[in-house]
Amino acid sequence: MKYLVCVNKTPDTTAKIxxxxxxxxxxxxxxxxxxxxxxxxxxxxxxxxxxxxNGGEVVLINVGxxxxxxxxxxxxxxxxxxxxxxxxxxxxxxxxxxxxxYAKDNNFDIIFAGKESIDYNGSEVPAMVAELLDLPFISYGxxxxxxxxxxxxxxxVEGGVEIAEVNTPFVISAAKGMAEQRIPNMRGIMMAKKxxxxxxxxxxxxxxxxxxxxxxxxxxAEVKLVDPENMDELVRLLHEEAKVI
Amino acid sequence: MNHSVKTDQYTHHDHYGVDELLDSDHLLARDAVRAWxxxxxxPIIESYAEKGECPTHLFKGLAEIGAFxxxxxxxxxxxxxxxxxxxxxxxxxxxxxxxxxxxxxxQGSLVMYPIFRYGSEAQKKKxxxxxxxxxxxxxxxxxxxxxxxxxxxxxxNIKDDGDAYILNGAKMWxxxxxxxxxxxxxxxxxxxxxxxxxxxxxxxxxxxxxxxxKWSLRASITGELVFEDVRVPKENVFPExxxxxxxxxxxxxxxxxxxxxxxxxxxxxxxxxxxxxxEREQFGKPIGQFQLTQKKLAEMITEITKAxxxxxxxxxxxxxxxxxxxxxxxxxxxNVHMALEVAREARQIHGGMGITNEYPxxxxxxxxxxxxxxxxxxxxxxxxxxMEVTGxxxxx
Ligand SMILES: Cc1cc2nc3c(=O)[nH]c(=O)nc-3n(C[C@H](O)[C@H](O)[C@H](O)COP(=O)(O)OP(=O)(O)OC[C@H]3O[C@@H](n4cnc5c(N)ncnc54)[C@H](O)[C@@H]3O)c2cc1C
Numbered sequence: 001m002k003y004l005v006c007v008n009k010t011p012d013t014t015a016k017i018x019x020x021x022x023x024x025x026x027x028x029x030x031x032x033x034x035x036x037x038x039x040x041x042x043x044x045x046x047x048x049x050x051x052x053x054n055g056g057e058v059v060l061i062n063v064g065x066x067x068x069x070x071x072x073x074x075x076x077x078x079x080x081x082x083x084x085x086x087x088x089x090x091x092x093x094x095x096x097x098x099x100x101x102y103a104k105d106n107n108f109d110i111i112f113a114g115k116e117s118i119d120y121n122g123s124e125v126p127a128m129v130a131e132l133l134d135l136p137f138i139s140y141g142x143x144x145x146x147x148x149x150x151x152x153x154x155x156x157v158e159g160g161v162e163i164a165e166v167n168t169p170f171v172i173s174a175a176k177g178m179a180e181q182r183i184p185n186m187r188g189i190m191m192a193k194k195x196x197x198x199x200x201x202x203x204x205x206x207x208x209x210x211x212x213x214x215x216x217x218x219x220x221a222e223v224k225l226v227d228p229e230n231m232d233e234l235v236r237l238l239h240e241e242a243k244v245i
Numbered sequence: 246m247n248h249s250v251k252t253d254q255y256t257h258h259d260h261y262g263v264d265e266l267l268d269s270d271h272l273l274a275r276d277a278v279r280a281w282x283x284x285x286x287x288p289i290i291e292s293y294a295e296k297g298e299c300p301t302h303l304f305k306g307l308a309e310i311g312a313f314x315x316x317x318x319x320x321x322x323x324x325x326x327x328x329x330x331x332x333x334x335x336x337x338x339x340x341x342x343x344x345x346x347x348x349x350x351x352q353g354s355l356v357m358y359p360i361f362r363y364g365s366e367a368q369k370k371k372x373x374x375x376x377x378x379x380x381x382x383x384x385x386x387x388x389x390x391x392x393x394x395x396x397x398x399x400x401x402n403i404k405d406d407g408d409a410y411i412l413n414g415a416k417m418w419x420x421x422x423x424x425x426x427x428x429x430x431x432x433x434x435x436x437x438x439x440x441x442x443x444x445x446x447x448x449x450x451x452x453x454x455x456x457x458x459k460w461s462l463r464a465s466i467t468g469e470l471v472f473e474d475v476r477v478p479k480e481n482v483f484p485e486x487x488x489x490x491x492x493x494x495x496x497x498x499x500x501x502x503x504x505x506x507x508x509x510x511x512x513x514x515x516x517x518x519x520x521x522x523x524e525r526e527q528f529g530k531p532i533g534q535f536q537l538t539q540k541k542l543a544e545m546i547t548e549i550t551k552a553x554x555x556x557x558x559x560x561x562x563x564x565x566x567x568x569x570x571x572x573x574x575x576x577x578x579x580n581v582h583m584a585l586e587v588a589r590e591a592r593q594i595h596g597g598m599g600i601t602n603e604y605p606x607x608x609x610x611x612x613x614x615x616x617x618x619x620x621x622x623x624x625x626x627x628x629x630x631x632m633e634v635t636g637x638x639x640x641x
Contacts, residue, residue, distance in 0.1 A: 012257070014256045032259075034276075070272055073269050074273055074276075077273055077277075181280075183277050183280045183310065184273065185309055186274060186310065186311025186312075186315050186324040186326060186330070186334070187311055187319075187324065189274055189277065189311075190319070190325050192273075
């Protein structure tokens, strides 16, 4: 089988978040980047496990500039066979269109993505890819088993799980539980240097969404400790300051 | 106090954009080893250090991640990487613990490297792949009870006995020796020339008693090597190399890694102190707001940044094969001393908590006392620099 895994680059979870250009743009000075954990730990590793069990090929795809190559190489170091980077950037629709455009001529059996990127948390790209390719889409998979061409996918739903069956080809977004993080070793890192990373120019696609501005959440209010003997003070604070009673 | 199983909250510190001087392989290697340390070392290290026990199960893990001989060629069990990759790997291991870094330094630089550099083809084929995969553990015997800084005075010796040499003598302070499958041993032949050889630990007359009572490098095992008429087959002796330059070239390789490693230990202390200074409040404000705390933190990151630039430059020279032993001495001496000073300042910032195993500080500080002394003491490295700049030898 052929697997396509969408890998995105996101700021490290400990990065200090700030904006520039009147709040329209993320300020990335001094920010460390990582591979989006949902892509790396769950989507990519599950694709690799399926390949290891049944043979096939795992191709990584990223839409972005050359600054994304380190993240792509990490995917190759973990075990991807080859990678393609579509040299452009834009909104979710732009990204999904580029991925769909690459995928349509390449007959992938399963297209994997993480359930969301931890920067903008849109969860949009895999759904759009599925729609553009007219393929079934299963979101937030926490388990994926293959039997021939049929996949059984367990999804988290409110208060329980849903078990769905789908035939290849399909698109799936992976959530926590689908696989476990793999740390690349030095051999993998060196082998990754020899694996192909093709750079493809993007097709022209108009972005459909424009960002007006970003805002940071208000700073967390200070914690006030109230003496357990002083219930009147607690009631007064809840009433006058928190205004919840 | 209960040993800490807190999650390792270490974050990246790069005050001068040094990351931009590194290639993507270096960054990948560094982040992979950092993730491995967070997963395998941080959760257990305080308890092993407290018990004074070596987590020997980590040898296999170190081998799998590729920490043994990363800059040796792949056909001999190495990683085929450059010297900067080797450096960042050592940095991240020592960020976890100097003892864990020592396990890797000895295996890679003091055992695999001499076999690779001076061994016969048969020796390389026989030992290197198994050392690289962690199936064999090695140790390096140079120091003797009466010859530390002056290894040239060694008395361990070999005598020709037909198809073998007979080895007699004792080595002291040997990292990994009690658990080693083989030892690279330096001994004088009948002409008084220092020769290197591989001695297998199951040889008759070989013993490696453990040294107990260390307050430093407690998670690394250290022992003696005692040779009583050990028969060493002639094919186990390194064919060409004679004299002190054999062992010294290995030490250069390991010292280079230590210069990087010390930066890791310093970064861990700084990271913990910075976080603590923002969380801990006294007199109604975070202690990080007091000028005296800021002075400590600012000086720590200044010294760390200088040390990072020093090893980066040293790595660039090493990649071209141009790093001299004297340059390596300077970096080892400066960076280890810097790390020890950073640990001491970080200890103060943590107040009383700084002396407990809730924080890594005291462990790093105690470890660094060994690092300051082994692989050439702080003062010996100073004399090497002194000799380099004056042309005058203070050892004679
Ligand atoms: C935990 C640990 C692990 C070790 N692992 C290994 C190992 O794996 N293999 C190995 O071979 N060795 C190992 N060593 C040994 C280490 O390299 C020696 O301890 C070191 O070289 C110093 O030797 P010494 O302890 O005999 O001190 P000494 O040489 O006796 O030095 C004592 C003091 O005298 C000073 N001094 C000595 N000569 C001079 C001089 N000419 N001028 C000025 N000052 C001088 C020194 O700087 C030092 O301060 C290890 C040591 C430790 C503590």
